[in-house]
Amino acid sequence: MKGLEAAEWFRxxxxxxxxxxxxxxxxxxxxxxGVLVALAANGHVLLEGMPGLGKTLLIRSLAEAVxxxxxxxxxxxxxxxxxxxxxxxxTQSGGFEFRRGPIFANFVLADEINRATPKTQSSLxxxxxxxxxxxxxxxxxxxxxxxxxxxxxxxxxxxxxxLPEAQLDRFFFKVxxxxxxxxVLADIVTRTTAGEMPTINRVAxxxxxxxxxxxxxxxxISPDVLDFALSLVVASHPExxxxxxxxxxxxxxxxxxxxxxxxxxxxxxxxxxGGRFNVSKDDLKRAAKGVLRHxxxxxxxxxxxxxxxxxxxDGIVESVEQKDQDPVRV
Amino acid sequence: MKFTGDLKKFGLRVRxxxxxxxxxxxxxxxxxxxxxxxxxxNFLLINFPILNSGYVVVAGLVLGAVTGFFLPVSExxxxxxxDRRAGNQDRLATALQKQDAEELFTEVQQQxxxxxxxxxxxxxxxxxxxxxxxxxxxxxxxxxxxxxxxxQSEILLSTDQKAQKSxxxxxxxxxxxxxxxxxxxxxxGDRAAEKKLAAELRKFSREMERGKLNQEQAMQKAxxxxxxxxxxxxxxxxKTAEKMEQIQAKVLQEKFEEAGGKLGDLQNLKxxxxxxxxxxxxxxxxxxxxxxxxxxxxxxMEALGLDNSASxxxxxxxxxxxxxxxxxxxxxxxxxxxxxxxNLTAEQMKALQERQEMLNxxxxxxxLSEDVMKALRELQEMKEYKELQEMLQTLQKATxxxxxxxxxxxxxIKEMQRQMEELAKQMKDPKAREAMRQAxxxxxxxxKSGQLDAEAMRQLMGMMGAGMSGGMGLNGMPGSxxxxxxxxxxxxxxxxxxxxTLDGKGNPTAVRGSRxxxxxxxxxxxxxxxxxxxxxTSVPYKEVLPQYKKSAESAVNNNQxxxxxxxxVKEYFESLSSGGSSSGGKGGK
Numbered sequence: 001m002k003g004l005e006a007a008e009w010f011r012x013x014x015x016x017x018x019x020x021x022x023x024x025x026x027x028x029x030x031x032x033x034g035v036l037v038a039l040a041a042n043g044h045v046l047l048e049g050m051p052g053l054g055k056t057l058l059i060r061s062l063a064e065a066v067x068x069x070x071x072x073x074x075x076x077x078x079x080x081x082x083x084x085x086x087x088x089x090x091t092q093s094g095g096f097e098f099r100r101g102p103i104f105a106n107f108v109l110a111d112e113i114n115r116a117t118p119k120t121q122s123s124l125x126x127x128x129x130x131x132x133x134x135x136x137x138x139x140x141x142x143x144x145x146x147x148x149x150x151x152x153x154x155x156x157x158x159x160x161x162x163l164p165e166a167q168l169d170r171f172f173f174k175v176x177x178x179x180x181x182x183x184v185l186a187d188i189v190t191r192t193t194a195g196e197m198p199t200i201n202r203v204a205x206x207x208x209x210x211x212x213x214x215x216x217x218x219x220x221i222s223p224d225v226l227d228f229a230l231s232l233v234v235a236s237h238p239e240x241x242x243x244x245x246x247x248x249x250x251x252x253x254x255x256x257x258x259x260x261x262x263x264x265x266x267x268x269x270x271x272x273x274g275g276r277f278n279v280s281k282d283d284l285k286r287a288a289k290g291v292l293r294h295x296x297x298x299x300x301x302x303x304x305x306x307x308x309x310x311x312x313x314d315g316i317v318e319s320v321e322q323k324d325q326d327p328v329r330v
Numbered sequence: 331m332k333f334t335g336d337l338k339k340f341g342l343r344v345r346x347x348x349x350x351x352x353x354x355x356x357x358x359x360x361x362x363x364x365x366x367x368x369x370x371x372n373f374l375l376i377n378f379p380i381l382n383s384g385y386v387v388v389a390g391l392v393l394g395a396v397t398g399f400f401l402p403v404s405e406x407x408x409x410x411x412x413d414r415r416a417g418n419q420d421r422l423a424t425a426l427q428k429q430d431a432e433e434l435f436t437e438v439q440q441q442x443x444x445x446x447x448x449x450x451x452x453x454x455x456x457x458x459x460x461x462x463x464x465x466x467x468x469x470x471x472x473x474x475x476x477x478x479x480x481x482q483s484e485i486l487l488s489t490d491q492k493a494q495k496s497x498x499x500x501x502x503x504x505x506x507x508x509x510x511x512x513x514x515x516x517x518x519g520d521r522a523a524e525k526k527l528a529a530e531l532r533k534f535s536r537e538m539e540r541g542k543l544n545q546e547q548a549m550q551k552a553x554x555x556x557x558x559x560x561x562x563x564x565x566x567x568x569k570t571a572e573k574m575e576q577i578q579a580k581v582l583q584e585k586f587e588e589a590g591g592k593l594g595d596l597q598n599l600k601x602x603x604x605x606x607x608x609x610x611x612x613x614x615x616x617x618x619x620x621x622x623x624x625x626x627x628x629x630x631m632e633a634l635g636l637d638n639s640a641s642x643x644x645x646x647x648x649x650x651x652x653x654x655x656x657x658x659x660x661x662x663x664x665x666x667x668x669x670x671x672x673n674l675t676a677e678q679m680k681a682l683q684e685r686q687e688m689l690n691x692x693x694x695x696x697x698l699s700e701d702v703m704k705a706l707r708e709l710q711e712m713k714e715y716k717e718l719q720e721m722l723q724t725l726q727k728a729t730x731x732x733x734x735x736x737x738x739x740x741x742x743i744k745e746m747q748r749q750m751e752e753l754a755k756q757m758k759d760p761k762a763r764e765a766m767r768q769a770x771x772x773x774x775x776x777x778k779s780g781q782l783d784a785e786a787m788r789q790l791m792g793m794m795g796a797g798m799s800g801g802m803g804l805n806g807m808p809g810s811x812x813x814x815x816x817x818x819x820x821x822x823x824x825x826x827x828x829x830x831t832l833d834g835k836g837n838p839t840a841v842r843g844s845r846x847x848x849x850x851x852x853x854x855x856x857x858x859x860x861x862x863x864x865x866x867t868s869v870p871y872k873e874v875l876p877q878y879k880k881s882a883e884s885a886v887n888n889n890q891x892x893x894x895x896x897x898x899v900k901e902y903f904e905s906l907s908s909g910g911s912s913s914g915g916k917g918g919k
Contacts, residue, residue, distance in 0.1 A: 003438040218434035222424035224410065271419075277435035277442055278428075280419035328403060328411035330347035330456060 003277065006215045010272050013212060014040065016203035020065040023198040025058050026191060027184030032058065034175035034290055035149065037273075041265040042213045043172020044128055044148040046113075046163075046294060053177045054188075055151045059109045066209060067202040068106035068145070075116035077159060081123030085133045086140075098135065103127050106143060106206060110150035114160040121167055124148065128170045145209040165253070165297060172262050174294035219268035221279040226264065228281045231320045232288060233260040236296055236312075246315030250302035255295040262291040281324070289313050332444040333422065334405065340412055341403050343452035348398035354463040356394015360387045361470035368477070377536060380481055383474060412447070415455040421446045506535050523562050530555060567729050573773035574725050579633040580766055581718050581753060582709070586634060589712060591705025599698050601639035609643075609654065609692055616657035618650040626706075627719075628887030634706075642889055643699040644706070651696060658696075662689050714753075721749040725773075730876060747774060879903045 014036060021032055031047065035058060038045045047055050056072065063070030073084060086101030102108065103124070113121060127133055128148050133140045150171070152163070168174075180188060191198075221229075235244040236254035247254060266287035267279040274283070293309040302312070364383040371378035409422035425443035428436060484492050534551055537543050543551065583593060601609065613619045623645045631641045646654070665686050669679065709715050724746060728738055750770040754763050882903055886896045 003435040006434060007438070215434075220424055220428050220431065220433055220435050220439050222420060222427040224423050224427065225420050274419070276419055276421065277439035278419070278421060278424035280421075282419055326411050326414050327407035328344055330344055330351060 003218075006218070007272055007275075007277060010040075010212055010215050011275065013204050013208055014273060017062070017065045020200045020203050021058065021061045023200060024061050024191075025054050026188045027180045028054060028058070028177065031055075031175050031177050034173050035059075035062065037266055037269045037287075037290075038172045039145075039147060039209065040212050040216050040269045040272075041172055041262070042145070042147075043262065043265070044150070044170060046168070046171040046174040047149060047151045047177050048154050048174060049151070049177025050155065050179065051153060053179065055149075055177060056109055056111065059107055059149050061200055063107040064200040065202065066106075066204045066206065068206050068209075069143075070107045070109070071102040071105035072109040072111060073102045074111045075113050075120065077115055077117060077161075079116050079120050081120050084120060084123045085127070085135060088136055096136075098138075098140070100140070101133075103133060104140070104142060106145055106147065108146075108148045110148055112153060113150040114152040114162055116161065118161050118164060121161065121163060124150075125167060125170065143206075145206050145213075168294045169256050169258050171294060173266070173290040175290060176293075216265065216268050216272060219271050219279060220277055221264060221268065225267070225279050225281055225284065228320065228324060229263045229267065229284050230260055231323070232263060232284065232292070232316060233257075235316045235320050236292060244316045244319035246312055246319065247296075250298055250305070250307050250312050251296050252299040253297040255292050259291055259295045263287055266291055285317050285321075288317055292316070332440055333425070333447045336444070336447045337405060337408060337412070337422070340452045340456070341405075341408055343456045344403050344408065344411075345399050345401075347456050347458065348401055348403075349395045350398070350458060351461070351463055352398025352401075353391050353395035354461075354467040356390040356392070356397070357387060357467040358390075358463065358470050359394070360390020361467070361474050363390065364474055365477075371536075374533060374536060377532060380478055383478060387471065387474065412450065412455060416446075416450045418446050418450070506532070523565070527555070527558055527562060530558070570725075570729055570773055573769055574722060574729075575629075575633065577750075577753075577766060577769055577773070578629065578718070578722055579635070582630060582633045582715075583635075584759070585712060585715055585718075586705060586709050589705045589708035591702060591709070595698055595702050596634055596636060596640075599640040599643065599695060599702055600637055601643070601692070601695060605688055605692050605695070606639050606642070608688060612657040612661065613650070613654055616653040618646075618653035618657070621647060621650045621653065623647050623650060628884060629722075630706075631887070638889075638893070640699070641887070643695065644703055645889070646699070651700070655693070655696060658689050658693050662686065665689070717749075718753060721746075721753060724749060734873065743774065750774070875906055879907065 018032060018036060025032060035045050035047075039062070049055060059072075060070055073079075082101065084101050084103050086099050086104065088096040089099050091097045110124065113124075127142060127146075131142045131144070131146050133142065148171075152160075231242065233255045234240055234242045236247050236251060236259070237243055238247045238249075238251045238254060240254070243254075263284055264279065267283035270283040270286055271277065271279045289310055292313045296309050296312055298307070298309060298312065302308075364386040367376065367378040367386065368380055368383065370376045371380070406423065406426055409426050410420075412418060413420050413422050421439070421443040425440050429440065480486060534555060537551075538548065586596070587593060610619070624647050626641075626645055628641070631644060636644060665682050668674065669682050669686075674682070728742060728746060731738060747770075750773075751767075754767045754770065882891075882899050885891050886899055891899055
């Protein structure tokens, strides 16, 4: 497939998936887009929002649109790692048989992930990064495409275990799910209380998703734009020489190199979705919040001042943009 | 690259925009520079007429515009800028930087960049605007124009001040003319002194123009400048005199040879101290010193390179020489007899032998002087010699005339040039002729320069007299120097310094003593006293000094002054000449 055709195919496929999801998920444009971008970038998504905002519906709709296996894990404090990965069970035939856990699906919804203990949470680490599960000394590969979509509730913090930094870093995007507007809410209510729920058609396959990921990686990025992406990441490091002022004040730890990788990859997906063949600085700015907000570990001063991670990311972007002046002064 | 051609249009637009911006910056900078120059001029640090601000401003504008237009604009920077301004999502910069990459999207990305560029016009993303630089430049121009207008229109001056300024400007304009005259003259050669004088006059002119000097300061400065100009003139005339002497020597030496003389004889004609004393002794004994001597021109002797002893021999008449020869012969005879008697010690014998040798030498020198005298007589009879003498007299007269403050007429200068040319034609050696022409040319220039300096300063002092008395109310102020007919005095009411008003200061001082050994042991008395009140000076001192000096020099050269007093006489007149410059300025007191 040539460049132009590949790009058009990508846009059409993603447009179709989005259209199918849009049949059941009303509003939440940014959330849907974030999930689809992560899907194209071969990443996982952490959705943070109140219950009942359509997170599960979104994942399920996505799975239906590409006709892939979907599983949902409701995390609770008493859940064990085996409940996620699966376990060896003794069979009547006298041997042990590996019973696959819910992680063995193409789309895994880890609902309220912060309710599980760190031990159980960390059982996802290998699966998310290595796309495999190791049990009893034996490795089980996960089928591609594989994507974890975790949710967490930002308000009910009692009896929860905040995700460790290593776990957070493995999420490509952290998407905030907001309450819908009145108009959107009216649409939701109308659709869900009258008649039958619309049916989602299969518009893509798992192979299409894999191919889409390959196309995404081919998008051109110029050294200037790459430098801009790296500058964003470097500016988040409070101790670094190029740190943004806001990072120096409110950030305890900045983004890892995965953040830079995620920025560039997300930029590539946004470029393709935007009908271009090159990543622009605007693409990076657009991806910055989703990529960086969960990778910045803020300090106590930020909490005291009521500064959120999104505000810090905005500050970092602004700081880097100020240094990136028009090279031709007229 | 598919879009580099289109990108050039943007580059040109950027150049014009930079021209617009840098022209404004250049204009602003030049206005500040003009202000700085005006301030510096106001403090007389430099000479900067305020209307020249216009040139500075235009130069700044042009320099800024040219700089802006020709500043380099790189293609990549331009692509980034266009991307940025047009919201082109880094298409052009990426296409430029990744043009050689072999990726899936390289070709379509290049195409995409080219298409995106076609949708943008240079005018849209690089609009001309009247920004802060342009506003600042215009504001500063208005400020400068306002300052120039205020200064030029004299709107802040009262009627009296305007009138006074107008008069001062007239004087200043006159000074400026003099300065220009001096500066034009400067171009003829090494004229450091004129340059310095011109610079000081120009500064003086500016001080007057800007009213930096009060009446007293202006007069003091004018007097000081006049004195400097006078010194300059004197130096010029001294140089002229030197040239004259050189020309005279060259011509005379050549003519002397034509008359049959030998320059070698002239060099050999010389007596040492012992011989001179012996000669004078013998002349006294023989009574030759009381006989009449030849009257020869001392300058001719000097020009021929004869020293005092030779000159003394040359001035001896035939009668004197005969008497001296006889005296020498008698002396030689006496010595011969004494030596033959034999009752002498070795030392006495040696002394007699030395005396004998000295008398022989003296006798030879007398004979040599006779040969030289013969040629000299021939020379004096030559027509060219007489013409030369006439011309030298003319030149001397012209020098005296300038020194006395009377300008040479065009006819006089032309006549001098004609005479010199005639003289040069008579020279046989082409090289010597050319060298002489060159020397004469320089001499004429020296004369003219000296005359111009004197004339310029006379004009200046004339203007000062009129300007100060009319514009500044210095009526009755004595002219510079206060000398009757002096070279540097004012006109009108300041024209004559009245000697009767010159009251002296201090008391007469008599100094008695004896001279040091080098000058002899005579006792002397010097009386230094001011001009007596009530006495009348009939002839100005400066007028008689050259004449007296000339007479003294003549007396020294003609051996009318004893050798031991000659140096003293010379020093006395030199001191009068050198002190004359300062006494000239104070002469009115």
